[in-house]
Amino acid sequence: MNKASLSAENNVSPLLDAAILVIEPDLAVWQKIQPTLAQYFGLVQHARTVELAVVSYRRFSFNLIIIDINHVCAFWQALASKSNTSRLGKKNHCLTHRIEDSECLRGNDEHIPPASFMVLSRLVEAEDVLSMMRMGASDFISKPVQVEQLESSISRWCLSKGHHLTHAWVQANSDTISDSISDSISDSISGASKLSCSKIVGDSETAEKIRVNLVNASHSNISLLIEGQAGTGKRVAVEQLLLLAKSPHQCLTIDCSDELQINLDKLATDLATPLEQSSSVISHIVLSNVDRISVAGQIALMQLLDSPKVVNNHKIRLISLACNSLLELVKNGAFSSELYYRLAGLYIYLPPLNKRxxxxxxxxxxxxxxxxxxxxxxxxxxxxxxxxxxxxxxxxxxxxxxxxxxxxxxxxxxxxxxxxxxxxxxxxxxxxxxxxxxxxxAFDGINSSSQHFFPIEWDMKQIEKAHTLRVIKRYEGNRALAAEHLSVSRKTIDRKVKEWAVTES
Structure with a gap:
């Protein structure tokens, strides 16, 4: 099966903007799968050891990882340990204890494991399947690798857009998994797949909150208002919301800063045709720049929303995007309160980047x-x-x-x-x-409102260096003041700066 036939059969396009990391010590296995992976992923990287895999993983944001089953726990431990490299070469002993060793499965809570990975294994036992699924594995690939099986696994992953294992996978592989194990897998992954949103990048609490809010908003067709400054990712949030939609859908976008009446007339025409063909199709109407809509445009939009075609149609969802607060516009008399409450059935706020x-x-x-x-x-x-x-x-x-x-x-x-x-x-x-x-x-000591977040993979020495240099910069190069602020001696500051200069040269 070649790439063209796979794409045609499963409606999957090559992921030219996606990256994949393969952690496999056997070069023969890597050489067998590399040509196929290169057809579907824009960036394909290989690591023979866990040490090299950690370096690659910390440098890049991989959409998918394919890993030998004997390296899974060692890889997780290495990511969680940060500065402790003594465990990098260990074998995967946690499979002996299965899923009881929670530290081996998830590692340090400060580190977020890969959102999506597949497992390479010569022997696929039911207990291993359950253990890996609970860790987040989306599929198993048997060794020796068959190209057809690999392509099928990629196809399933592409269709799920990087989500965790779905019930469809369990059903499709029910002939190789016992009924009891299949039920256990289904229970363990129920509801978890949607929480891995590939389009929302970030491991902060704010990013996770956005992902959860989008999952919750996808459960109904109630009108949704998404607000946030320009460039905060409102359109990406809409794309993710559409990916989470279960039912067939179409998306119609209207720029409210343009001639709205023309767009509304076109919308009325576009809505009718697809809905006549299939009563299950949901039309998502995206109103961008809704905060820039004129008074005449607000009246025209209200008239459309009050029309029988829209009122009696339960297969329409309004998604409004605004850079400014609509509620503030309502308070200032620049926006209709009635229209506001029609658009803001649900509300999601995307904070600026300096808040995350x-x-x-x-x-x-x-x-x-x-x-x-x-x-x-x-x-x-x-x-x-x-x-x-x-x-x-x-x-x-x-x-x-x-x-x-x-x-x-x-x-x-x-x-x-x-x-x-x-x-x-x-x-x-x-x-x-x-x-x-x-x-x-203005700098007011340790209680300054300015904040700094260091990369999660840095060790204490890197953080110490970055913070010390930052304090010196705050005091415009005055090392005596910096030493007083850091509660160390001036000689300590001079010694460390000299050591860092030698290291960088």
Whole structure:
């Protein structure tokens, strides 16, 4: 079965912007599966050891991981241990204890394991299946690997958009799994698959809250209002909401800042045709820039919403996007309160990027993946440029205010990689515009309102260095004041700065 037939049969397109990591010590296995994976993934990386796999995983945001079953727990432990490398070479002893060893399964709570992975194994036992499923495995691939089986696994994963194992997989493989084990797997994964939203990047509490809110909002067709500054990901949130939809659907987008009456007339025509063909199709009407709608546009929209065609049609869902608070516009008399409550049946707020700084490094990795995957002719060069970024470069990314939010971060990552400059150089060369770094708030000691979040993979030495240099910068190079702030001696500051200078040279 080739790529074309697979795509046609399962309605799956190659994921040119997706990245996959294969952790497999046997080169023969890797050489067998690499050509197939290269057809569907824009970036395919291989690691023979857990040590190399951890390095790759911490540098990039992989959409899928295929891993030998004997390395699963060692990989999880290595990710969780951060600075403790003594356990990296251990074999997967937790399979002996199955699912009882919760630390082996999930590791440190501070680290989020890969959202989606498949397991390579020569022997597939029912207890191993259950253990791996509870860890989040989406599929099993038997050794020796058959291309047809691999393509089927990729097809199932593509159709689920990176979610955890679904009940459909259990049913499709019921001939190789006993009824009791199948029921146990179904119970353990019930409801969990939707919580892994591939389009919402980030491991902060804020990102997780957004994912959960979108899952909850997908359970009904009640009108939804999504608010957030420009560049915070409102359209991505809509895409994720559509991915979560169970029923067949169509999406009709209207820009409320344009000639709304023309768009509404077109909408009335578009709504009728698909609904006549299938009564199960749900039409998602996305009203972008709804906060910029004119008074005449508000009246026209209310008239459409009150029309019998819309009122009597339960297969329509309104999704409104706004950069400014509609409720504030209502209070100021610029927006109809009746229309507001028609649009805001449910409400989701997307905070600005500087309120979720923990996600900046992970987002930078994600956008690096996208750029490398979409530039086949210069992938190695782009990868080398990214790998040359130093600790201070990631620090500069996390300390920037990002008034343009996620979109501005994506632009900055692309600019740095394509123009061959580090983030630190990017900010130094950046022209003085309204998008420049906003002035940092006045420093008032440890209770300063400004915050900094270090990359989760840094060890204590890296954090100490970054924080010390940041305090020195705050005091404009005065090491005596910095030493007093850090409660250490001036000699300690001088010694550490000298050691760091020797290390970097």
């Amino acid at each position: 700084s923990e996600d900046i490094v992970l987002l930078a990795k994600f956008f690096t993946n996208q750029l490398i995957a979409s530039n086949e002719n210069c992938r190695d060069e782009l990868l080398n440029r990214y790998q040359s970024w130093q600790m201070t470069d990631f620090q500069s990314l996390t300390e920037y205010a990002w008034p343009g939010n996620i979109q501005q971060l994506k632009n900055a990552v692309n600019q740095c990689l394509l123009m061959d400059m580090s983030p630190k150089q990017y900010f130094q060369q950046k022209p003085h515009t309204d998008c420049q770094q906003t002035k940092e708030p």
